[in-house]
Amino acid sequence: MPTHCKACENTDSATKTLTDRGVRLTVLRRDVLQELHHAKQPLGAYDLFDNLKSAGKASAPPAVYRVLDFLVEQGLAHKLRSLSAYAACCLGPHAHQAIFLICRSCGTVNECDIAAPKSLTDTAKSTGFRIEDITIEAMGTCRSCTEAPN
């Protein structure tokens, strides 16, 4: 039976991807991913922990951190360093370079799929630096918060 919920569909799709990869998607992992997909904003590890704990689904912080590490590794979630929080990836589960537009006012995050900036890759190349992982986050104010400030 279909879920009729976009977030759940995203979770299902991610589930399938992991299965195809031969990686195990356990109940706990699925629950965390689900939480992230349903959230309107990035969630802190302890937000997740509290939610899962209330639902009798998580035991202690290390479990949550392990799952988050796993999801990030698998490309299903991202860590937003400016917020110390985590968000479900809303692009494909493939490795990709993403940037995040984070609204200070409403907390929403917009994940944009753009290539690594040429200026950055050029600089790295010219100094012999091998890039393994890029973080790009822009803090600011989204359109709706600009137009209808609180």
Add this chain to the structure above:
Amino acid sequence: MPTHCKACENTDSATKTLTDRGVRLTVLRRDVLQELHHAKQPLGAYDLFDNLKSAGKASAPPAVYRVLDFLVEQGLAHKLRSLSAYAACCLGPHAHQAIFLICRSCGTVNECDIAAPKSLTDTAKSTGFRIEDITIEAMGTCRSCTEAPN
């Protein structure tokens, strides 16, 4: 009398900038900036605290965090979110967009002065997002660590 030390000269220069701005550069602020300039790598707030404490120059963590906030605000230091650490700015004390190449192996950080990537500013513009602050950090391996791995 001249200092004959590049890091101290940088600190002096920053000092002058602040004075010109009519902002107070207190002893504590100068000491923190000095530490940052002399460090080979970014320093955590508690690294700084421990150092200053040993020298009888700092009382407790909040003092250090306040100074760090001040220095970042003034453009004399940067917070490296990937490391939860702070580094003296090695470009001008003007507001600038910087990117950081961070070597996982030796911990050195290279601050590069490049313009905000057009792809990013374009994306923001097209969605009506007003960017106030950009974080760009690349983790990887620097040339010398690639050539002479430990």
Add this chain to the structure above:
DNA sequence: ATATCATGGTTATATTATAACCTTAGAGGG
């Protein structure tokens, strides 16, 4: 002088993250 404000001291605590060790539960071979 005295009011005002920026700075920093002090104490306590919040928030984020990991170490270390043990138990359970699946997968896969025999």
Add this chain to the structure above:
DNA sequence: CCCTCTAAGGTTATAATATAACCATGATAT
């Protein structure tokens, strides 16, 4: 089916990072 191996997660404790709240001091301005 049983055994072995390993990935996953439970559990406890603690590390590392950061801030709240309140007070004391010292610069600045009128």
